[in-house]
Amino acid sequence: MTAVPRAVCLLSGGLDSTTCLALARRDGFACYALSFDYGQRHRIELEAAASVAKALGAAGHQVVHIDLRTFGQSALTSDIPVPKGRPDAEMAAEIPVTYVPARNTIFLSFALAWAEVLGAADIFTGVNALDYSGYPDCRPEYIEAFERMANLATKAGVTGQTRLRIRTPLIELTKADIVRLAVELRLDLSLTHSCYDPDPAGRPCGQCDSCLLRKKGFAEAGVADPLAR
Amino acid sequence: MTAVPRAVCLLSGGLDSTTCLALARRDGFACYALSFDYGQRHRIELEAAASVAKALGAAGHQVVHIDLRTFGQSALTSDIPVPKGRPDAEMAAEIPVTYVPARNTIFLSFALAWAEVLGAADIFTGVNALDYSGYPDCRPEYIEAFERMANLATKAGVTGQTRLRIRTPLIELTKADIVRLAVELRLDLSLTHSCYDPDPAGRPCGQCDSCLLRKKGFAEAGVADPLAR
Numbered sequence: 001m002t003a004v005p006r007a008v009c010l011l012s013g014g015l016d017s018t019t020c021l022a023l024a025r026r027d028g029f030a031c032y033a034l035s036f037d038y039g040q041r042h043r044i045e046l047e048a049a050a051s052v053a054k055a056l057g058a059a060g061h062q063v064v065h066i067d068l069r070t071f072g073q074s075a076l077t078s079d080i081p082v083p084k085g086r087p088d089a090e091m092a093a094e095i096p097v098t099y100v101p102a103r104n105t106i107f108l109s110f111a112l113a114w115a116e117v118l119g120a121a122d123i124f125t126g127v128n129a130l131d132y133s134g135y136p137d138c139r140p141e142y143i144e145a146f147e148r149m150a151n152l153a154t155k156a157g158v159t160g161q162t163r164l165r166i167r168t169p170l171i172e173l174t175k176a177d178i179v180r181l182a183v184e185l186r187l188d189l190s191l192t193h194s195c196y197d198p199d200p201a202g203r204p205c206g207q208c209d210s211c212l213l214r215k216k217g218f219a220e221a222g223v224a225d226p227l228a229r
Numbered sequence: 230m231t232a233v234p235r236a237v238c239l240l241s242g243g244l245d246s247t248t249c250l251a252l253a254r255r256d257g258f259a260c261y262a263l264s265f266d267y268g269q270r271h272r273i274e275l276e277a278a279a280s281v282a283k284a285l286g287a288a289g290h291q292v293v294h295i296d297l298r299t300f301g302q303s304a305l306t307s308d309i310p311v312p313k314g315r316p317d318a319e320m321a322a323e324i325p326v327t328y329v330p331a332r333n334t335i336f337l338s339f340a341l342a343w344a345e346v347l348g349a350a351d352i353f354t355g356v357n358a359l360d361y362s363g364y365p366d367c368r369p370e371y372i373e374a375f376e377r378m379a380n381l382a383t384k385a386g387v388t389g390q391t392r393l394r395i396r397t398p399l400i401e402l403t404k405a406d407i408v409r410l411a412v413e414l415r416l417d418l419s420l421t422h423s424c425y426d427p428d429p430a431g432r433p434c435g436q437c438d439s440c441l442l443r444k445k446g447f448a449e450a451g452v453a454d455p456l457a458r
Contacts (some may be wrong), residue, residue, distance in 0.1 A: 003411060071346045116330035
């Protein structure tokens with residue numbers, strides 16, 4: 001009997017990370033979902049992550065508490081208003097105020113630590129370089145550089161027992177492609193959560209970058225979003 | 230008037246990170262010291278870091294709380310006994326049980342976040358590749374790979390405004406060299422703390438890898454350690 005390979009899967013509970021986790025499971029991995037409580041303004045994201053991890057049969061789910069507010073200066077972790085109604089061209093051209101410094105680097109570093117403990121050679125992240133809202137740490141050249149560093153950082157990499165891989169199955173897809181893929185995988189997208197600025201009941205605002213990208217994706221895929229009001 | 234350049238300095242409160250912070254200050258940086266409360270078995274390390282930051286006139290000092298025990302499996306964060314009395318050859322040949330998975334990667338990732346917020350282009354770490362107790366993430370090739378990744382990860386790196394540098398002034402020095410340097414810089418080494426397994430009063434055990442390396446360094450430099458019993 002061959003042991004089932006393990007993978008650490010970054011999971012925010014959004015459309016992208018949910019689809020990414022489902023792909024890892026489809027590819028035969030025992031998935032260990034990893035979420036972060038990093039002082040984001042809404043906890044509904046963590047509830048969505050927990051529901052998704054359960055629904056997709058994750059072998060484990062950890063929430064790591066870190067305080068990125070210490071370093072401040074993002075609309076996702078402070079009182080800076082989340083921008084609403086930004087046109088596509090503006091999203092593509094600028095790094096927005098919702099950018100959290102070094103966030104993906106910190107998230108992937110914790111994933112690396114867990115992967116090493118689990119003996120997992122694969123880390124999945126749903127980063128996306130096309131409809132990516134202008135974050136520098138979502139680009140393929142960044143991911144490749146992280147992977148290279150990771151293989152020098154760890155016991156597993158040094159002894160050559162394991163070659164760590166940062167897997168980004170969504171990196172070249174449009175949001176519409178991701179929606180189509182999620183439908184193909186029969187995912188329950190009502191469990192997911194994408195909004196940067198939900199109302200007190202947890203409903204999406206419909207106007208932040210993340211809501212606009214999601215809306216465009218569903219529209220282009222010709223699929224109804226179960227979260228749409 | 231030229232603005233004083235800022236640097237983030239990783240500070241455990243040990244001999245190496247203390248000397249490294251002093252070098253950054255000597256080189257004209259306004260130093261922002263960064264320490265971690267990561268579930269290590271003793272808090273005296275954090276008290277040492279606070280004393281050192283104050284004594285060396287750091288412009289700021291932050292302690293980030295993270296729970297590396299979630300991922301477990303190190304003698305520094307669990308109940309595994311800290312090895313005592315290991316000979317040099319063994320230290321050099323094996324990655325020890327005191328290794329915390331991906332620790333330096335996580336620490337440097339937080340430093341990167343803070344550097345970006347501060348507009349600092351320099352991150353100092355006291356890692357040491359010679360008397361380094363066998364950790365993979367203390368080697369120059371690892372540091373270079375992290376620096377490369379960091380410059381792709383951040384807004385500053387992408388816009389080309391700032392080239393981030395991971396500075397490791399101690400990386401090629403022996404412990405004896407570091408002790409000599411600390412003496413030259415007139416550092417108060419009674420404030421530092423190196424032991425992995427101090428007694429309840431905070432006194433060093435004298436037998437763990439870290440104590441043995443420190444002892445050897447002071448002996449070879451012909452200097453008395455103010456912490457020696």
